[in-house]
Amino acid sequence: MIAALHKKPLAPLKDDLALAASGLDSLCIAMLVAALDDELDLDPFSGRSLTSFPVSLGDFIRLYEHEAA
Amino acid sequence: MKPPDSSLWAEIALTSPAERFLAGSGRLVLLRELAGAAAIEGGLERCRGKGVLLHMSGQLACALALLDLDGIAGRLILCPPGISPAQLDAIIDDTRPDMLVTDEPAAPGMAGLPVLHCGTAPRETGGRPAYHAASQWLLFTSGTTGRPKAVVHDLASLTAPLRGAAQFPRAVWSTFYDIRRYGGLTIFLRALLSGGSMVFSQAGEAVAEFLRRAGAAGVTHISGTPSHWRQALMSGAAETFRPDYVRMSGEPADQAILDMLQSAFPAARVSHAFASTEAGVAFDVQDGLAGFPASLLEQQSGGVELKIENETLRIRSARTAAQYLRDDLRLHGEDGFVDTGDVVALRDGRYHFIGRREGVINVGGMKIHPEEVEAVINRHPAVRMSVVRGRPSPITGALVVADVVIRPEWLAGPGSFETIRDEILARCRDALAAHKVPVQLRRVASLDLAASGKLLRSDA
Numbered sequence: 001m002i003a004a005l006h007k008k009p010l011a012p013l014k015d016d017l018a019l020a021a022s023g024l025d026s027l028c029i030a031m032l033v034a035a036l037d038d039e040l041d042l043d044p045f046s047g048r049s050l051t052s053f054p055v056s057l058g059d060f061i062r063l064y065e066h067e068a069a
Numbered sequence: 070m071k072p073p074d075s076s077l078w079a080e081i082a083l084t085s086p087a088e089r090f091l092a093g094s095g096r097l098v099l100l101r102e103l104a105g106a107a108a109i110e111g112g113l114e115r116c117r118g119k120g121v122l123l124h125m126s127g128q129l130a131c132a133l134a135l136l137d138l139d140g141i142a143g144r145l146i147l148c149p150p151g152i153s154p155a156q157l158d159a160i161i162d163d164t165r166p167d168m169l170v171t172d173e174p175a176a177p178g179m180a181g182l183p184v185l186h187c188g189t190a191p192r193e194t195g196g197r198p199a200y201h202a203a204s205q206w207l208l209f210t211s212g213t214t215g216r217p218k219a220v221v222h223d224l225a226s227l228t229a230p231l232r233g234a235a236q237f238p239r240a241v242w243s244t245f246y247d248i249r250r251y252g253g254l255t256i257f258l259r260a261l262l263s264g265g266s267m268v269f270s271q272a273g274e275a276v277a278e279f280l281r282r283a284g285a286a287g288v289t290h291i292s293g294t295p296s297h298w299r300q301a302l303m304s305g306a307a308e309t310f311r312p313d314y315v316r317m318s319g320e321p322a323d324q325a326i327l328d329m330l331q332s333a334f335p336a337a338r339v340s341h342a343f344a345s346t347e348a349g350v351a352f353d354v355q356d357g358l359a360g361f362p363a364s365l366l367e368q369q370s371g372g373v374e375l376k377i378e379n380e381t382l383r384i385r386s387a388r389t390a391a392q393y394l395r396d397d398l399r400l401h402g403e404d405g406f407v408d409t410g411d412v413v414a415l416r417d418g419r420y421h422f423i424g425r426r427e428g429v430i431n432v433g434g435m436k437i438h439p440e441e442v443e444a445v446i447n448r449h450p451a452v453r454m455s456v457v458r459g460r461p462s463p464i465t466g467a468l469v470v471a472d473v474v475i476r477p478e479w480l481a482g483p484g485s486f487e488t489i490r491d492e493i494l495a496r497c498r499d500a501l502a503a504h505k506v507p508v509q510l511r512r513v514a515s516l517d518l519a520a521s522g523k524l525l526r527s528d529a
Contacts, residue, residue, distance in 0.1 A: 026433060026464055026465055027432070027433065027465060027503055027504055029464050030432075030433075030462045030463075030464030030465040030468055030508075031468065031508045033462065033463060033464050034460065034462060034468055034508055034509065035508075038509070043463065045463030045464065046461075046463045
């Protein structure tokens, strides 16, 4: 949805897809993080548990899975 | 030789007091009642040459105290409304008053100061004390947090911008502002010096009630911030009110509010002005368009000079306050220009205010002025008012979010808020760079205004 709003072509979503290659820029990712925070009340980026920034889509999803657990 | 009496009271005595009045909520005082009378009890002689702290709850009592004291007291310290006890302590600490004048019935003896009571029923005193000298007037800048900064004026610097202004004898003035702040005070002085009357607003009074009271008192000239006017239009009471002159200042007026006011008051002259506590009244824009013509930069109307430096508006004029009270604060630069901190951008021959230098939202290093986004949002016909602020983002430092007040009639029809929201965001995406488009648009019932009448801009 965010990609569509910003008219960005979204790459096929695979676990090893690099976020940088996903078609989403940092603004889109910031929006995605804000939207997930609102929807799920989860913000793994602002907590202390974040040790490194996710690089791939798989990292990104695991970050949220870990935070939700 | 004694200087000629140039006090506020002497100024009024020059114009005919006749049936002129000052009105608060539930109380009206005729100016002619004030001859040979004082609202301050216990003798004005005690204030001769002294530093007097005016700590008042009502504007009418404050106005009467100013009339009593100007030209008698050495220094009038105008305590702004709604300040915290800590800010009051800071004011007392910075200004070292000798006396306290208050309208509170049982005023605590603040900082051990002698207390004089001031009511709204002037009593005969048998004559006004002899003129002493021009009083200093200490006003405070309108920041809502931190230590208030005292700016030193006197009646001459406060009234300089009003001297050449059009006279409206028998006009009844009013304002949403408080006369203890620069914007409101200049309107009060203009009313008094131009032969008019004045209706004061009352803290905590509903906008609709104030407008009904103003309408009933025959108010012809009224001013407020664009946010005040959005609230006023929302209140429904504006429809029963027919002013001749409507003025906005204190915040940039966008085209939407200018158009809405003109359509609500078709017979009124709608203008917007730029003024600040430090720089005085700089200019009035009367052509119904937002921003101000770039040609103003080349003119020196009324002794006011404008320039743009580092994108901010600078003003030099005789109306500029003499100084900040504290020596360590500098009011103007070497060249005498005051930096207003208001950022402007040139579009189609006009300068538009795009925000306060310090109000910017930083999204990944890109600066956004909330007012620029608000102007786009406010152009949607369903929007009454909006406030744009930064939301902390772990990714980009901040993101832009908006709270929006929707006109109720738009929600009563078939259109849902979701539809309106999508339309507003579509307009934002058309008009603004991606990082300026709100990532969240929340519907709120109302927006808070600070005591100064400006939108409260606190970051989420």
